Amino acid sequence: MNAVEVRQRAIEGARATRMFDLAVIGGGATGCGVALDAAARGFSVVLLEATDFAQGTSSRATKLVHGGVRYLAQGNVSLVREALHERATLLANAPHLAQPLAFVMPAYKIWEAPFYGAGLKMYDALAGSRGLGPTEFLSASRTRELLPTVQMRGLVGGVKYWDGQFDDARVALALARTAAVKGAVVLNHCPVTSLVRENGKVIGVVARDAIGGTELRIAAKCVVNATGVWVDDLRNMDREPASAAMPGIVAPSQGVHLVVDRAFMPGTHALLVPKTADGRVLFAVPWMGKTILGTTDTPRDDVVREPTPFHDEVEFILRESARYLSQGATRADVRSVWVGLRPLVKHSGDDSENTKSISREHTVLVGRSGLVTVTGGKWTTYRAMAEDVLERCFDRQLLPRRAAGVTVKLPLVGAPKTASVSMTAPPGEHLYGDEAGLLRALPGADHWLWRDAESGQGGLSEAMVRFAVRHEMALTVEDVLARRSRLLFIDAAEARRQAGAVTAILAEELGPGFDAAASQASFEKLAAQYQRAP
Numbered sequence: 001m002n003a004v005e006v007r008q009r010a011i012e013g014a015r016a017t018r019m020f021d022l023a024v025i026g027g028g029a030t031g032c033g034v035a036l037d038a039a040a041r042g043f044s045v046v047l048l049e050a051t052d053f054a055q056g057t058s059s060r061a062t063k064l065v066h067g068g069v070r071y072l073a074q075g076n077v078s079l080v081r082e083a084l085h086e087r088a089t090l091l092a093n094a095p096h097l098a099q100p101l102a103f104v105m106p107a108y109k110i111w112e113a114p115f116y117g118a119g120l121k122m123y124d125a126l127a128g129s130r131g132l133g134p135t136e137f138l139s140a141s142r143t144r145e146l147l148p149t150v151q152m153r154g155l156v157g158g159v160k161y162w163d164g165q166f167d168d169a170r171v172a173l174a175l176a177r178t179a180a181v182k183g184a185v186v187l188n189h190c191p192v193t194s195l196v197r198e199n200g201k202v203i204g205v206v207a208r209d210a211i212g213g214t215e216l217r218i219a220a221k222c223v224v225n226a227t228g229v230w231v232d233d234l235r236n237m238d239r240e241p242a243s244a245a246m247p248g249i250v251a252p253s254q255g256v257h258l259v260v261d262r263a264f265m266p267g268t269h270a271l272l273v274p275k276t277a278d279g280r281v282l283f284a285v286p287w288m289g290k291t292i293l294g295t296t297d298t299p300r301d302d303v304v305r306e307p308t309p310f311h312d313e314v315e316f317i318l319r320e321s322a323r324y325l326s327q328g329a330t331r332a333d334v335r336s337v338w339v340g341l342r343p344l345v346k347h348s349g350d351d352s353e354n355t356k357s358i359s360r361e362h363t364v365l366v367g368r369s370g371l372v373t374v375t376g377g378k379w380t381t382y383r384a385m386a387e388d389v390l391e392r393c394f395d396r397q398l399l400p401r402r403a404a405g406v407t408v409k410l411p412l413v414g415a416p417k418t419a420s421v422s423m424t425a426p427p428g429e430h431l432y433g434d435e436a437g438l439l440r441a442l443p444g445a446d447h448w449l450w451r452d453a454e455s456g457q458g459g460l461s462e463a464m465v466r467f468a469v470r471h472e473m474a475l476t477v478e479d480v481l482a483r484r485s486r487l488l489f490i491d492a493a494e495a496r497r498q499a500g501a502v503t504a505i506l507a508e509e510l511g512p513g514f515d516a517a518a519s520q521a522s523f524e525k526l527a528a529q530y531q532r533a534p
């Protein structure tokens, strides 16, 4: 059975199911987490994603599995404690995709190291036995050893602390695949177009199979709206035909990242600037053989699939990172630019434009119709969010109560006992964990389409493209080059160069129904956008 037939069987399975316990709309961190938690508790679940798993915000994070040092500075101890707890859980359940990472805060004023160090000791205390390593005070020379290109002028020392990093898109995919192993029907490229209502209650959804072009009508006892910055669109599908539009609960805030070569910051430590000249936080994070610089926090009123960066955002990241690195990057050095929209939840009655003052915690709302909406929060806390969602479903008697905690020690698909290669290394077979053997058995395991030039290791093989289709539900060139492989995110020009080769393999795998020319052209247009730092 090829990938298209597998998908068709899943669609038929969804059609044949008289009534699901739960229909989850949105295949980002939140929706995939809810689907897995519910399936692991034995509920029948269907997960419907409009485009691809993690295509929205969940593939555009800073890649940190973290408690959130800046939330500690804001005094949000409960959020930090929960996130530190969840950090350890994710690192244990997906060691091939989420690992500890050491951070260094360079200090240029005499008070900085003791001040931030004291806060970080508290961070360690909140993590308790789930800490990843102790905070350490560093001399200027040790700071330089760990960050070889740190700006030495005026450096007086530093502080080292621990957090985690991950491959966000592949973790979302692993959550969806693990939910499928637990019995959930999971479908990407399947947007929900309307909600089915009866006597004022939501009793199901109508979705469109964007690949086959047919409609699916799905009945469910409980419908969860986990569509990130799009939750208000779904909430507006849930109203009486004549009633006025509902006020939005989400204030999107845009965050930009720039990717540059590792030469700008060699080594395996990340750099954190807790307070830039204008009071923002700046990260430089080694990831997949490159360095990620970011991010920004800019309010936006439009919600688009592929938001573009503003000139000032790029300027801010380049200017501020240049103050802390001995050689600053320029626009010409940028390998990829990506933009994500945070689904920040507005406090009621707060029409503030300042998104930094809006809640970063998640919100779960249950409408009069029974539609459950969840948004906000952080990637790191997706599992705790899923438990909260199910708790609300039980409270409202949409589902019969079943015990929580089933995902605490639930390894995700592919999870090995321990990880052998760091997430800071170029992408390669290590990201497949226990499934590396399955990957190597596919045709083209030693045929490399792209190799990381700096290390001569890792890269993208023909077998990885075949694996993406056969085992990871990839259906377009973008699914492969943006989220199964992360080449678009680390080197957009290279990803564009590989589009033709990837299209040819997809055409073989997906057969005559695959519109090769359209898929390639659409990806090349996207890659051109990621190449440009305005």
Ligand SMILES: Cc1cc2nc3c(=O)[nH]c(=O)nc-3n(C[C@H](O)[C@H](O)[C@H](O)COP(=O)(O)OP(=O)(O)OC[C@H]3O[C@@H](n4cnc5c(N)ncnc54)[C@H](O)[C@@H]3O)c2cc1C
Residues within 6 Å of the ligand: 025, 026, 027, 028, 029, 030, 031, 048, 049, 050, 051, 052, 053, 054, 055, 056, 057, 058, 059, 060, 061, 062, 063, 064, 065, 066, 190, 191, 192, 193, 226, 227, 228, 229, 230, 253, 254, 255, 256, 295, 339, 340, 341, 342, 343, 375, 376, 377, 378, 379, 380, 381
């Ligand atoms: C710049 C930036 C950096 C961040 N960095 C971090 C970090 O380092 N660590 C961390 O913990 N958190 C981080 N976050 C937060 C984190 O990324 C988000 O909280 C999280 O990804 C939100 O996931 P989500 O599933 O709610 O939304 P999304 O990922 O946007 O998922 C929603 C999904 O719903 C789908 N959808 C929409 N409409 C429909 C429909 N009609 N039918 C079916 N599907 C639909 C969309 O296609 C989308 O895939 C960051 C956020 C941003 C913006």
